[in-house]
Amino acid sequence: MLIELKDIKKYYHLGDQTIKAIDDVSFTVEKGEFVSIIGPSGSGKSTLMNILGLLDVPDSGKYLLDGLEISKAKEKELATIRNKKIGFIFQNFNLLGKLTAVENIQVPLIYNNENNNQSKQRAIELMKKVDLEGRENHIPSQLSGGQQQRVAIARALANQPEIILADEPTGALDSKTSQDIMKLLTELNENGQTIILITHDMNVAKKAKRIVKISDGKLYE
Amino acid sequence: MTKFLNILKIAFKNIFSNKLRSILTMLGLIIGVASVIILVGIGNGTQENVTSQVKSLGTDVLTLNIQDNDYALSYSDIDEMLEINNVEAIAPYKTVSATVKYQTTNSSRASIIATTDKYMSIMNYTISSGRLMSVIDLENNSKVCLLGSDIAEKLFELSNPVGQDIQINGDNYTVIGVITEVGSSMGNNVDDMIIIPYTTAKYLGSDTSINTAYIKVSNEDYIEQTTTLLENYITNKLGITTDYFTVSSQDSMIDTFTNVNNSLSILLGGIASISLIVGGIGVMNVMLVSVTERTKEIGIRKALGAKRRDILLQFLIEALVLCALGGLIGVVLGIGVGELLGKMGYSFSPSINITLIAFLSSVIIGIVFGIFPANKASKLNPIDALHAE
Ligand SMILES: Nc1ncnc2c1ncn2[C@@H]1O[C@H](COP(=O)(O)OP(=O)(O)OP(=O)(O)O)[C@@H](O)[C@H]1O
Ligand SMILES: [Mg+2]
Numbered sequence: 115m116l117i118e119l120k121d122i123k124k125y126y127h128l129g130d131q132t133i134k135a136i137d138d139v140s141f142t143v144e145k146g147e148f149v150s151i152i153g154p155s156g157s158g159k160s161t162l163m164n165i166l167g168l169l170d171v172p173d174s175g176k177y178l179l180d181g182l183e184i185s186k187a188k189e190k191e192l193a194t195i196r197n198k199k200i201g202f203i204f205q206n207f208n209l210l211g212k213l214t215a216v217e218n219i220q221v222p223l224i225y226n227n228e229n230n231n232q233s234k235q236r237a238i239e240l241m242k243k244v245d246l247e248g249r250e251n252h253i254p255s256q257l258s259g260g261q262q263q264r265v266a267i268a269r270a271l272a273n274q275p276e277i278i279l280a281d282e283p284t285g286a287l288d289s290k291t292s293q294d295i296m297k298l299l300t301e302l303n304e305n306g307q308t309i310i311l312i313t314h315d316m317n318v319a320k321k322a323k324r325i326v327k328i329s330d331g332k333l334y335e
Numbered sequence: 336m337t338k339f340l341n342i343l344k345i346a347f348k349n350i351f352s353n354k355l356r357s358i359l360t361m362l363g364l365i366i367g368v369a370s371v372i373i374l375v376g377i378g379n380g381t382q383e384n385v386t387s388q389v390k391s392l393g394t395d396v397l398t399l400n401i402q403d404n405d406y407a408l409s410y411s412d413i414d415e416m417l418e419i420n421n422v423e424a425i426a427p428y429k430t431v432s433a434t435v436k437y438q439t440t441n442s443s444r445a446s447i448i449a450t451t452d453k454y455m456s457i458m459n460y461t462i463s464s465g466r467l468m469s470v471i472d473l474e475n476n477s478k479v480c481l482l483g484s485d486i487a488e489k490l491f492e493l494s495n496p497v498g499q500d501i502q503i504n505g506d507n508y509t510v511i512g513v514i515t516e517v518g519s520s521m522g523n524n525v526d527d528m529i530i531i532p533y534t535t536a537k538y539l540g541s542d543t544s545i546n547t548a549y550i551k552v553s554n555e556d557y558i559e560q561t562t563t564l565l566e567n568y569i570t571n572k573l574g575i576t577t578d579y580f581t582v583s584s585q586d587s588m589i590d591t592f593t594n595v596n597n598s599l600s601i602l603l604g605g606i607a608s609i610s611l612i613v614g615g616i617g618v619m620n621v622m623l624v625s626v627t628e629r630t631k632e633i634g635i636r637k638a639l640g641a642k643r644r645d646i647l648l649q650f651l652i653e654a655l656v657l658c659a660l661g662g663l664i665g666v667v668l669g670i671g672v673g674e675l676l677g678k679m680g681y682s683f684s685p686s687i688n689i690t691l692i693a694f695l696s697s698v699i700i701g702i703v704f705g706i707f708p709a710n711k712a713s714k715l716n717p718i719d720a721l722h723a724e
Contacts, residue, residue, distance in 0.1 A: 169638055170718040190642055196717075197640020208635045208721070212348060225640040229337040269639070 115178070116276060116308055117143040117166065122175035124161055124331075135161040136172065137331035143310060145276070148303040150311045150319040153328035159312045162328065163281045166310065167200050168192050180276055197225050201270030203280035207262040209254040215241060215265045216250045222272045240268035244298060260291035267298060271307075278302070280311045284318055296321045338645065346653040349625070350660070360621045361661030363614025364697045368665025369672065371607040371693040372685060376673045378600040380682030385592050389585045396457055397550040397562060398588065399569075401580040406573045407544035410533070416550070419568060421561045423553040426454035427533055427545040435529065436502040437490040445486065447503065447529045449536035455481075455514075457551045465497035465512025468532055476534045478508045484516040485526035503529070504539055550582075558584050604689075608696070614661070615700035622654050622708035633712055634720030647713035654705025655698065662697030666690055 124136040135158045143149055153159050164170035165177065168184060177184040180199060187195070202208075209218050216237045223233035241250055244264040254262050263283060270278055280299065284292035300321055303309050311322060319325050327334040350357045401407060413425050429449040436442035448454075452468045455461070462481065472479050480501070487496050487510075500507040508531065517525040534543060552561045565582045569575070583591075626633070633646055670685050677683035 164718050167638070169721065193637070193640055193642040196638060202638050208631075208638070210632055210635060212352065221636065222639040224338055224341050225636075225642075225645060227338065230340065233337070273640075 115142055116145045116147075116180055117141070117310075118176075118178040119166075120176040120178075122162075122165060122172045122177065124158075124165065124170070124172050134158075134331045136165065139175070139331070139333050141326070141333055143277075143308065145308055146303075146306050147324060148300070148309045148311070148322045149324045149326060150313060150322035151326045151328055151333075152313055152316065152319040154314060157328045158331040159314075159328055160281055161331075163279055163310070163312050167202055167279045168196050193225075197222055198273050199276045201273070201275040201278045203263070203266050203270050203278065203283045205282035205285040207254070207259075207266045207286075209262055209265055209269075211254055214251045214253055215246065215257065215268075218254070218265055219269045219272055222269060226273050236272065237268070240271060241265075243271070244268045258291075259287050260294060263287060263291075263295055264298070267295070271302070277308045277310065280309065282312055282314070284313070284315070292318065339648075342645075342649050342652050343656070345649060346656045349653060350657055356621065357657060357660075360618055360657060361614075361664065363610060363617045364658055364661035364700065365614075365665040365668060367607055367611035367614050368662050368693045368697055369669035370610065371604055372666065372669030372690055373673045373676070373683075374603040374607055375600055375689045376669070376683045376685040377676065377681055378596055378603070379686055380677070380684035382593065382596050383684055384682040385596075386589050389589050389592075391459075393459060393551075394585050395552045395555045395558065397552060397558065397565065397582055397584055399548045399550060399565065399580070399582050401546045401569075401573075403575065403579040404546075406575055406579060407546050408548075408569070408572065410543040410545065412545070412572065413548075415572075416565065416568060419561065419564045421553045421557045422550060422565070424453040424457055424551040426450050426457050426549045427543075428454065428547045428549060429533070429536060429541060429545075431536055431539045431541050433504045433539050434502075435486075435490070437499070440490055442502070445527065445529055447480075447531055447536075447539065449531050449533045449539075449541065451533050453551075454530065454549065457549045460517060461515045462512040463515045464495065465510065467512060468530065472511075472532045473534050476537065477532060478506060478535060478538065479511045479532065480508045481512045481514055481530040482510055483514050483524075483526040483528040485524060486529060487513045503531075506538060611693075611696055611700060614697070615658075615704040618654055618658060618661075618701065619704035619708060621657075622650060622705055623711070625653070626650060626708050626712040629712075630715060630720050630723035633715050634717055634723065637715070637717040638721060643713040646715075647709045650709035650712045651702065651705045654709065655701040658697045658701025658705070659694075662694040665697065666694055669693070 119139055119141040122136055122139045126133040126135055139162065151159055151162065161170065165172050179195065210221065213221070216234060219237035219240055220233045223236060238250060241247060244267055246261060246264050246268070249257060249261060254265070257265065283299070284295050287295065296318060299309055299311065313319050410427070413427065416422060416425055427450060431447045431449060432444060433447050434442045435445045451473055452470055455467055463484065468479070468481060480503070482490070482496055490496065490501060491499065496510040496513055499510050501510060537543065550565065552558050562582050562584065566577055569580055570577070636646065670690070673683040673685055
């Protein structure tokens with residue numbers, strides 16, 4: 115079991131109102147799975163994703179990632195896990211605007227103590243893998259949305275993470291580009307990559323082997 | 336190592352992509368470092384200059400100075416003072432301001448030194464042509480003068496001044512000799528001097544009372560003893576305490592000057608250091624703005640696996656590079672401007688220690704004022720940072 119969530123809760127308190135963003139969620143993911151989580155806006159998808167990606171901490175519950183209990187890990191260990199075991203793909207790409215495509219892909223490699231030549235070599239390979247040869251030295255503002263998302267996917271793959279977490283990766287793209295990106299993710303999964311994908315678009319969700327529904331912070335298989 | 340080089344690269348990238356802001360940020364430090372170097376350099380230069388010039392007078396010369404204008408020695412007291420043990424020679428000294436003119440040259444103001452025949456030997460001055468002042472010149476109140484090499488050249492150009500008459504306040508004075516070039520001393524150009532007999536000064540509206548005199552001591556080892564004897568003599572003679580006059584050796588003059596110069600250097604250095612600190616606050620301010628502007632970047636980096644230390648180092652090194660760069664520019668500017676001032680006639684002698692200290696201070700300021708913003712950045716919660724825009 116790669117991921118195991120047990121009774122995870124995340125509530126937000128706004129004045130005297132309590133928003134149950136994640137309400138008693140238990141959920142497991144095996145190695146090699148391609149899971150999509152689908153739900154309407156405000157249902158708690160991003161909150162769940164941020165907890166899975168160690169960017170946010172739940173109020174209560176247990177989270178085991180690759181056998182390690184996350185609530186017991188120190189800040190430094192969390193950073194290492196984010197770096198090595200998790201690859202993030204965001205709806206708005208979140209590339210670093212001043213860095214070139216290759217330099218963006220190098221970022222997680224350098225935080226993993228790889229030297230410049232090695233990491234550059236690997237970044238160039240990854241650019242090929244996501245079909246962006248020739249765009250190595252372009253900065254994000256010189257790339258289209260679809261191209262930026264490919265760079266982001268390449269970056270997510272850089273340290274060969276156990277799991278890819280994609281939060282609405284096609285949310286900012288047109289349908290043709292979305293299909294390309296989904297094709298890329300499907301290929302990755304066929305080669306054994308575990309992927310959890312969040313979307314509110316059923317057409318996108320259907321590309322995954324397993325679909326989980328979320329509404330009002332609760333999961334339904 | 337790669338991480339570190341990468342951090343350095345990012346730091347330079349950020350500094351150079353925001354050139355104007357970076358330069359404005361560094362300005363306080365640049366000015367601070369440059370002014371420390373310039374001010375201390377000029378202090379040093381002046382010190383060296385004065386020391387060497389005072390030393391060139393010889394350490395066996397005492398300077399008598401009666402500060403209170405109500406008291407003065409009379410010309411005849413010199414004979415009595417010559418009786419004092421180890422006193423070898425005495426030259427009273429007075430300066431009178433007057434206009435000087437030779438034939439058709441424009442008249443100009445000059446400071447005329449009125450003294451005796453002993454002055455030249457006490458000061459170790461020699462003549463390049465003509466003759467020295469004689470006792471007879473003094474007895475006869477002769478209207479004769481010795482010219483410094485510069486003023487001789489100014490008035491006579493290439494012709495020989497000896498035997499010619501110049502006009503001092505309209506009166507004719509015969510040039511009896513020209514003094515060998517000396518160079519400037521204590522900020523005065525000695526080669527501009529005109530020396531006349533002490534007794535002759537009465538024609539220029541000055542009496543023969545003595546307020547200042549140079550005294551040569553026959554044996555350097557007895558300089559303190561002789562000082563005391565002279566002080567006693569004057570105290571008895573004029574009925575005044577040493578609050579009203581000084582008898583000082585060249586060494587004690589150097590000491591006094593050094594003290595004044597040091598406290599001045601400390602004061603100026605202090606003011607310059609304040610500008611360094613103000614510069615540091617400027618750096619902190621800009622770094623805080625930078626952290627706020629780049630919160631999203633911090634969030635992204637944390638999502639990609641940056642540790643707290645990585646973020647801390649990134650911002651700290653950026654502040655450090657900014658300050659080191661500012662310090663470096665300050666050093667170059669300070670030495671450059673100092674050398675320029677040196678060419679303009681100020682004495683400038685840069686101190687390697689102070690230059691190093693000023694540069695290191697700006698680096699330390701980078702660390703001290705960079706650590707707070709950097710720490711703030713490193714402690715940002717990844718999810719909050721990612722949501723910033
Ligand atoms: N920091 C926060 N403070 C207060 N409430 C929050 C915060 N973050 C999320 N919420 C609330 O938690 C609920 C779940 O939000 P979440 O962002 O997970 O939804 P989502 O499913 O990702 O929606 P969308 O499809 O629009 O992205 C929402 O009601 C939201 O308003
Ligand atoms: Mg969302």
